[in-house]
Amino acid sequence: MAGKEPEIITDKNQMRKWSRTMRSKGKTIGLVPTMGYLHEGHISLVREAHNHTNLIVVSIYVNPGQFSTTEDLSTYPSDFDRDIQKLMAVPGGVDVVFHPYNLYDYGQRKPSGANNFGSSNDNCEKTICGDGGKVEKKEVVSCLEESGLGHETWVRVERLEKLLCGKSRPVFFRGVATVVTKLFNIVEPDVAVFGKKDYQQWRIIQRMVRDLDFSVEVIGSDIVRDNDGLAMSSRNVHLSPEEREKALSINKSLLRAKSAAEKGQVDCRELINLVIQAVDKAGGRIDYAEIIDQETLEAVEEISSPVVFSIAAWFGRVRLIDNMEISL
């Protein structure tokens, strides 16, 4: 299955230079941002990108800025060589794999202002003291510590970032929006493709692009599922066979809810209970299950316009997310 071998670029300036050279030749550039360990879901994004632009850049970078220090940064799976093989097998291939070592190394640290990326912080809580030295609040921080000359600029989609996954992952969308901004500024793409499995992420990036006037078209690409119905995710590899079997309750109950809605059950409370009970019975631990407006992501009580049923649940030590659009 050997196909076109992508150019591998690790340097920011070299990446931007490549894009500018191509643009000066009249080419358009599509970006597919990933954290690697590619599966068929990622590949579908590359295929989608081929529908929009001449050239394709896939970025592979596990972004410490979107993990809190208690999350699974250190165990996030990776297999770069296999990723390249998979990309070579895509019809049309990809032109560049952008694979930076550290997007937050600005090469001008002071000893006191160390950027602790990669260090093993045991605790993700930073204590904030008021004038009197009294502890006023605790702030959750990411795996990038802010101090001295370290990274401290964050792009925040301040309403959307707090909903759904934002409740249990307070630094996640700040980190995603920031690294996507960096990638947009480095790769300067015409189009960027995101998976609708990460529905909130996709909507946040769309809103960010609109609000900050980025000249990038954001495409949402449909969820890809394994044959058993489980939405593809790099984290699925951590599920035991038993946990995987139990996790199928997510997709099954979402399908039942969608079917019930289509048959006239538009009371969201009823539909949500149906899913919660099914996942609960299978042994999953619900983080959230909400029916929300497709654009504002605000909860709705009754389905009267296009909505999405969005869910996050734990199976063992793995947190899975999934969703289903319902347009009656």
Place this chain on the structure above:
Amino acid sequence: MAGKEPEIITDKNQMRKWSRTMRSKGKTIGLVPTMGYLHEGHISLVREAHNHTNLIVVSIYVNPGQFSTTEDLSTYPSDFDRDIQKLMAVPGGVDVVFHPYNLYDYGQRKPSGANNFGSSNDNCEKTICGDGGKVEKKEVVSCLEESGLGHETWVRVERLEKLLCGKSRPVFFRGVATVVTKLFNIVEPDVAVFGKKDYQQWRIIQRMVRDLDFSVEVIGSDIVRDNDGLAMSSRNVHLSPEEREKALSINKSLLRAKSAAEKGQVDCRELINLVIQAVDKAGGRIDYAEIIDQETLEAVEEISSPVVFSIAAWFGRVRLIDNMEISL
């Protein structure tokens, strides 16, 4: 004094198209972002820009996103025709004046999600309620209200934005970093020039550009003073003759502090007291007076590396800022 007449562009897409056309011809573009009511300080930024690029864009836009609703958005002075005359008198002139009507109009509002830009909010505090409806905290918001489909993405330089002016103007630097991001994405300049009078703003933009990988070189341009020593500011027009006379105490005492430092007084507490007493005696009300590291903006106790003495003070209803770099 008639010179080159600038092209006036009000539309975002037209602005970006102009820049891309010029870049494709090998031209470089300098941006001078302003809020209009131009004075010799702004003109010096345009002159500085001419040292770096072929073409100059001056943006004139009073940004509601950086004013809290209790601040002086409604009384901020403007005189567009005079601004154009002043720009035409600069040697070399400017190529484009980008003068958008509303940078936050995305043309897709829902009735419930009105973007209240321009409305007369009496109160800038938004009450945040917890699950039980109990008031948990009050949040200061800008003159752009976030709700529904309104603007909600903010670029935050999270440490630097809280220091100095950030203490009394909690939405200011969030608003500045955000509108500059928008301008960078619309104008796509090679170089942007900022005045060092707004020292913290200049450093925040530099940090933002580094942290978000913008491909823009940020130039800091020296403070321009009137003959009497007052740092030029659009807000000076609101000073009565008496207040203006009193306000000269800022520059005079900063010069005395610098001179004292050069003669060996490196104890910052002593130098700060000297300035506070002089401004206080003149009838000014100090907001802050700090001696800080030129890059991290962190307060220092003793001058042993390049610092800047940074001050904000009220004279009547006008808040002035000024600063002086001290490199022994």
